[in-house]
Amino acid sequence: MSATRRQxxxxxxxxxxxxxxxSISFSQTEPRRGGVFNVHLGSEQRILNPSLRASTGVYIxxxxxxxxxxxxxxxxxxxxxxxxxxxxxxxxxxxTFKLREGVKWHDxxxxxxxxxxxxxxxxxxxxxxxxxxxxxxxxxxxxxxxxTVVFRYERPMPxxxxxRALVDLGYVVPRHxxxxxxxxxxxxxxxxxxxxxxxxxxxxxGQYIIAERNPDYWRKGLPYLDRVVWRIITDKxxxxxxxxxxxxxxxxxxxxxxxxxxxLRKNPKFEVRSKGLEANVFNNTLEFNFRRKELADVxxxxxxxxxxxxxxxxxxxxxxxxKAAAGPIPSSSTFFPKGSQPPYPxxxxxxxxxxxxxxxKRGKGGQRFTLKLVPIQNGEDVPLLATFIQQSLExxxxxxxxxxxxxxxxxxxxxxDGSFDIATGWHQYRGDPAVxxxxxxxxxxxxxxPWTNQYGWQSAKVDKLIDDAATEIDPVKRRxxxxxxxxxxxxxxxxxxxxxxxxxxxxxxxxxxxxNNARWPSSSWHDTWLKA
Amino acid sequence: MRFLALAGRRLLAAxxxxxxILVGLFLLLQLAPGDTVDALVAxxxxxDATMIANLRDYYQLNDTVSVRLGDYLWRLVHxxxxxxxxxxxxVLLVIAERLPATLLLMGSALAIAFSVGxxxxxxAARGVNRWPDTLISTLGLVFYAMPSFWFxxxxxxxxxxxxxxLPSGGFASIGLSLHGLARVLDIAWHxxxxxxxxxxxxxxxxxRIMRASMLEVSTQxxxxxxxxxxxxxTRVVVRHMLRNALxxxxxxxxxxxxxxxxxxxxxxxxxxxxxxGRLAYExxxxxxxxxxxxxVFVSALLVIAINFLxxxxxxxxxxxxxxxx
Numbered sequence: 001m002s003a004t005r006r007q008x009x010x011x012x013x014x015x016x017x018x019x020x021x022x023s024i025s026f027s028q029t030e031p032r033r034g035g036v037f038n039v040h041l042g043s044e045q046r047i048l049n050p051s052l053r054a055s056t057g058v059y060i061x062x063x064x065x066x067x068x069x070x071x072x073x074x075x076x077x078x079x080x081x082x083x084x085x086x087x088x089x090x091x092x093x094x095x096t097f098k099l100r101e102g103v104k105w106h107d108x109x110x111x112x113x114x115x116x117x118x119x120x121x122x123x124x125x126x127x128x129x130x131x132x133x134x135x136x137x138x139x140x141x142x143x144x145x146x147x148t149v150v151f152r153y154e155r156p157m158p159x160x161x162x163x164r165a166l167v168d169l170g171y172v173v174p175r176h177x178x179x180x181x182x183x184x185x186x187x188x189x190x191x192x193x194x195x196x197x198x199x200x201x202x203x204x205x206g207q208y209i210i211a212e213r214n215p216d217y218w219r220k221g222l223p224y225l226d227r228v229v230w231r232i233i234t235d236k237x238x239x240x241x242x243x244x245x246x247x248x249x250x251x252x253x254x255x256x257x258x259x260x261x262x263x264l265r266k267n268p269k270f271e272v273r274s275k276g277l278e279a280n281v282f283n284n285t286l287e288f289n290f291r292r293k294e295l296a297d298v299x300x301x302x303x304x305x306x307x308x309x310x311x312x313x314x315x316x317x318x319x320x321x322x323k324a325a326a327g328p329i330p331s332s333s334t335f336f337p338k339g340s341q342p343p344y345p346x347x348x349x350x351x352x353x354x355x356x357x358x359x360x361k362r363g364k365g366g367q368r369f370t371l372k373l374v375p376i377q378n379g380e381d382v383p384l385l386a387t388f389i390q391q392s393l394e395x396x397x398x399x400x401x402x403x404x405x406x407x408x409x410x411x412x413x414x415x416x417d418g419s420f421d422i423a424t425g426w427h428q429y430r431g432d433p434a435v436x437x438x439x440x441x442x443x444x445x446x447x448x449x450p451w452t453n454q455y456g457w458q459s460a461k462v463d464k465l466i467d468d469a470a471t472e473i474d475p476v477k478r479r480x481x482x483x484x485x486x487x488x489x490x491x492x493x494x495x496x497x498x499x500x501x502x503x504x505x506x507x508x509x510x511x512x513x514x515x516n517n518a519r520w521p522s523s524s525w526h527d528t529w530l531k532a
Numbered sequence: 533m534r535f536l537a538l539a540g541r542r543l544l545a546a547x548x549x550x551x552x553i554l555v556g557l558f559l560l561l562q563l564a565p566g567d568t569v570d571a572l573v574a575x576x577x578x579x580d581a582t583m584i585a586n587l588r589d590y591y592q593l594n595d596t597v598s599v600r601l602g603d604y605l606w607r608l609v610h611x612x613x614x615x616x617x618x619x620x621x622x623v624l625l626v627i628a629e630r631l632p633a634t635l636l637l638m639g640s641a642l643a644i645a646f647s648v649g650x651x652x653x654x655x656a657a658r659g660v661n662r663w664p665d666t667l668i669s670t671l672g673l674v675f676y677a678m679p680s681f682w683f684x685x686x687x688x689x690x691x692x693x694x695x696x697x698l699p700s701g702g703f704a705s706i707g708l709s710l711h712g713l714a715r716v717l718d719i720a721w722h723x724x725x726x727x728x729x730x731x732x733x734x735x736x737x738x739x740r741i742m743r744a745s746m747l748e749v750s751t752q753x754x755x756x757x758x759x760x761x762x763x764x765x766t767r768v769v770v771r772h773m774l775r776n777a778l779x780x781x782x783x784x785x786x787x788x789x790x791x792x793x794x795x796x797x798x799x800x801x802x803x804x805x806x807x808x809g810r811l812a813y814e815x816x817x818x819x820x821x822x823x824x825x826x827x828v829f830v831s832a833l834l835v836i837a838i839n840f841l842x843x844x845x846x847x848x849x850x851x852x853x854x855x856x857x
Binding site: 043044045046047053054055056057058126127128129130132133184185189190204205206207208210229231232233234235237238241242244245247405406407408409410411412413416417428436439445446448449450451452 | 564565566567568570571572573574575576577578579580581582583584586590617618619620621626629630685688689692693696699700701702703706801802803804805806807810811814817818819
């Protein structure tokens with residue numbers, strides 16, 4: 001009985017998915033079992049433990065081996081994975097999860113609430129990036145029985161925030177391998193053991209990582225694939241070549257050169273897509289250092305933004321992949337206030353007028369003042385934008401000197417030493433402003449914490465809005481708070497979010513059931529299969 | 533016994549040099565802005581202050597430079613190269629994993645460059661200023677001037693994508709558990725393109741040196757004597773000219789041993805090979821001091837050993853050198 005119901009659910013899900021994804025042709029035949037799925041990995045990972053390291057580079061590998069409490073569906077809504085249901089108390093301080101029964105770790109031990117308790121208190125709260133802030137007010141995790149966990153918070157925790165965050169920050173590793181041992185040097189960090197559809201086999205540094213089918217996976221009969229192999233290819237052109245020769249079938253999260261993305265778009269063997277990766281969105285940024293008196297004047301900051309024709313940059317340097325941002329909340333987010341527009345459109349005359357008004361008239365040689373620009377090399381487009389900013393500002397009389405560092409050096413210069421005037425890099429939005437976005441604006445982060453407010457700027461109003469929204473359990477009120485916050489930061493402009501961009505995957509058309517949720521490259525691939 | 537004494541003397545003389553290199557590099561890397569935690573956080577896409585503080589503590593970055601340098605040198609005395617921050621295992625193990633691939637790639641590239649360079653150099657010298665010389669010298673110049681990454685990518689484009697004869701990268705087929713001859717052939721098949729790419733650069737140098745050296749030797753008195761004795765052309769070229777012209781080539785090999793161990797970042801990156809060059813590059817980018825110093829240490833030791841061997845080889849090729857020692 002249960003088997004037929006499961007089959008029904010599966011086929012219902014398939015129908016749903018196929019109607020939502022008209023670009024994939026679902027063959028009527030049964031999914032093919034077996035096969036090796038080869039995936040591009042652009043950089044070596046130090047450890048393969050998503051409970052200690054939250055980054056797409058870790059997820060793209062470990063989410064097949066280790067599972068989180070929840071995952072996302074095609075619409076970007078949290079759906080059950082290791083947790084089957086959840087509820088929040090009226091005051092928002094107690095959140096209860098029911099866990100899936102009959103789930104086993106790859107070493108045969110049962111998965112229970114004790115595992116979740118340990119991960120939440122010892123790993124997420126103490127070690128995991130972004131989760132230490134998220135779980136700051138988590139003070140206890142109760143385990144009334146083996147399949148129930150109760151999270152107790154000192155302040156109200158919005159359920160939708162927690163669920164959305166746990167998709168990335170809620171991976172569970174086995175308690176019995178970590179408790180009482182050195183967490184950071186644990187062998188399970190590089191030879192991961194989880195509950196996922198694939199078991200870890202081998203990690204050859206500098207070459208590849210292999211995982212194979214887990215025959216005891218809790219979704220009976222799945223996964224379809226025999227193996228997943230991640231090949232470490234650091235050179236973008238070489239990775240494109242590996243795709244074209246069929247050595248790899250997927251390169252996700254825009255790890256290829258933009259020029260190659262544009263070229264592969266025309267290749268019938270591949271699909272270049274952003275749908276299926278929309279859970280993460282990123283911006284090109286421009287950070288201002290308020291310790292420079294010129295930049296502390298909001299008119300100068302606005303003038304700088306008015307002086308840069310970002311549309312031109314997107315069309316000509318990014319192959320049109322992106323659009324001008326209307327602030328730090330992307331237009332695809334549920335928190336985006338409808339109808340918001342980029343606040344300071346390209347207008348050189350207005351820029352000149354604002355600079356004049358601020359008292360920085362053109363001096364000798366038409367120059368107003370000089371700024372030091374530090375590019376934070378997140379991607380190949382960062383140096384391009386840096387040069388574009390330099391030339392755009394030159395036109396309104398601001399001379400820009402670009403100072404080159406590698407990424408570690410740039411982070412140090414901008415977020416620790418404050419030895420920059422303006423900086424440009426990427427900001428990533430992870431589904432909810434409270435996960436990794438508001439930290440760019442909230443005052444109080446100690447110096448040396450990258451991608452936090454280290455600009456010498458502070459606004460009591462913005463700080464209060466951020467704090468209120470993080471503990472507001474009414475979703476409607478929460479959205480309103482963020483709308484107000486967006487308005488404030490757009491007005492003050494401590495950082496300019498220049499572009500709004502999606503990540504891209506290049507995937508072979510042989511891959512079936514691909515990109516069928518909002519973070520597919522970081523999901524478990526339990527239903528993925530390869531056409532012969 | 534004399535051999536051992538010589539070896540010992542050489543090693544002893546190398547200790548100060550080694551120390552200067554290691555301490556210098558250690559201090560130089562302190563000047564680079566940012567540390568290994570910054571690099572890690574950059575890779576993760578951000579972290580909060582608590583985690584960063586924990587990690588700095590974990591990697592012992594809070595101690596002063598002198599304390600850390602002293603620690604490092606003290607451990608080195610015990611032949612302990614420390615723990616790699618990027619790979620989370622002992623540096624010695626990390627290097628040992630990469631060394632075979634590097635030696636194989638660089639060894640075969642150098643062997644090809646040496647032998648083909650020698651052959652072409654001799655042919656060019658024999659036909660000096662005629663068409664074979666012009667053709668070979670021009671080709672050498674073209675190879676030398678061509679950036680290796682471009683040559684490698686073009687190789688991939690033609691032989692891997694277009695003709696589909698060779699793999700586009702990697703050290704061996706993944707997932708097939710091959711043994712014995714099959715494995716050797718598999719690795720050889722993967723290394724064809726990178727080896728040829730690498731050897732073209734060296735080839736041009738060897739070719740030029742060989743040609744110049746052959747021309748120089750051919751005007752020497754003993755060649756005329758050999759001819760006067762009635763030795764045939766082949767015998768004159770092989771026995772008299774080649775043997776003497778080889779000396780600068782051998783010197784060059786000794787000099788290039790360092791280059792060889794450093795690996796080739798570009799070729800290793802383009803062909804996704806697990807070599808020491810890429811390891812060193814990643815160590816710099818990720819500010820992994822232990823690994824970088826370990827690579828330098830091991831490479832320096834090997835360079836000293838190879839140069840010692842080169843000296844012995846000199847003596848074989850030119851008995852006069854052994855006499856003066």
